[in-house]
Amino acid sequence: MRGTTLSNQWVDRIRNTKQLSVFPGPGVTADAAWSRVFSKALSEFNQLSQTLKLGVTLVRSASPPDPKSTGGADVEFEVGGGSLTFPFNGGQIPVRNVDANALEGVAQPVAEAGTGGQVMKVFIVAPLTPRHGGASSREVGEPVKLCIAVHELFHACGLNNADHTQDDIMAGLNADVRKGPDSNDPDQDIFVAPNGRKMPSIFVSSQTAGKIQALWK
Numbered sequence: 041m042r043g044t045t046l047s048n049q050w051v052d053r054i055r056n057t058k059q060l061s062v063f064p065g066p067g068v069t070a071d072a073a074w075s076r077v078f079s080k081a082l083s084e085f086n087q088l089s090q091t092l093k094l095g096v097t098l099v100r101s102a103s104p105p106d107p108k109s110t111g112g113a114d115v116e117f118e119v120g121g122g123s124l125t126f127p128f129n130g131g132q133i134p135v136r137n138v139d140a141n142a143l144e145g146v147a148q149p150v151a152e153a154g155t156g157g158q159v160m161k162v163f164i165v166a167p168l169t170p171r172h173g174g175a176s177s178r179e180v181g182e183p184v185k186l187c188i189a190v191h192e193l194f195h196a197c198g199l200n201n202a203d204h205t206q207d208d209i210m211a212g213l214n215a216d217v218r219k220g221p222d223s224n225d226p227d228q229d230i231f232v233a234p235n236g237r238k239m240p241s242i243f244v245s246s247q248t249a250g251k252i253q254a255l256w257k
Contacts, residue, residue, distance in 0.1 A: 048149075048198040049255050051158045054114055058256065060196065061101035065118030067168065074119050074168075077182055081189035084242055088190075092249040095256030096197055105129075105161050110152075114161060115196050117189070119145075119168045126163045133163055141171045143180070144188060144213050147195035162196040172217060172229075181226025183240035184217055190242055198255035199248070207235040208245040 049055060064078045082098045089097050098115075106112035107127035116126060121140025125132040128150065135148045145166035152160040166188055171177045191209055204212045211233040220228025231239040 048200060049158055050114075050198065051152050051155055051160050054160070055256060058095060059097045059099055060114040061099050062115040062117055062193070062196075063101040063104045063113035065104070065116055067119045068117060071119065071168070073182055073185065074166075077185045077189050078117060080186055081193060084186065084190055085193050088242065088244055092244060092253075094197075094249060094252045096252070098193065105163075110160060115164065115193075116162075117164045117166070117192070119166045121168055124165050128161060128163075133161075135163055135165050138165045138167060140168045141175050141177075142167045143170050143184075143215075143217055145192050147192050159198070164192045164196060166192055172219065178224075179226065180217060181229045183227060184229045184231050186240050187215075187231040187242065194248070194252070197252055199251060203248070203251060205233070205245060205248060207233050207237055208243045208248055209239065210244075210248050 062082065068074045068078050082100060086097050088094065101113035103112050104116050105128045108130055110129050118124065121138055123134065123137045125134050133148065133150055135146050138146055145164060148163045149159045150161040151157045170180050170185060170188060172180060187209060191212060194210060199210065204210055204214055206214060214234050216232045218230050218232055220230060222228050237243055
């Protein structure tokens, strides 16, 4: 998302509900690992939101954003690679190219006309096969995929690339991904913020929490 202003807020009718409905795309549900990660990411986000009083919770949607109207889920979460488009409101929403082997995805907002840029939908694409160092390296494990997913869900709530940090889950591409003691075990992989904080015990700084709180007050 672009710009750190109130225009990144969701439209009032959604923001006032204090929740976002999130639909797992077919690529997510077809992949056993990503399906588990998606479910856990919603749970992790909601636990963080309750603890930090972020003002928004996430609920799983059984239906996608409506291809013919502005209804349906608020957010669609998909995995893949390349340039993807999503049918919505009689058109197609393009999402810029995503490297399937990268360690960060894209969250593409759609603004509602006449609101000064307030968001009415977000389409997320996370990398299908994130890897340590390009196509020839090993795929990361579910703990790092969880960090990627939660990072993108924070973007869906209103944060943009200018909100990337040095010390928490919003580190994004600033972060490093390292193998654990058993380098052959993907589930020992860790996500390391530039200041050295290690996850997947997901950490959210007071600065990041405050930005979400301001967007959902």
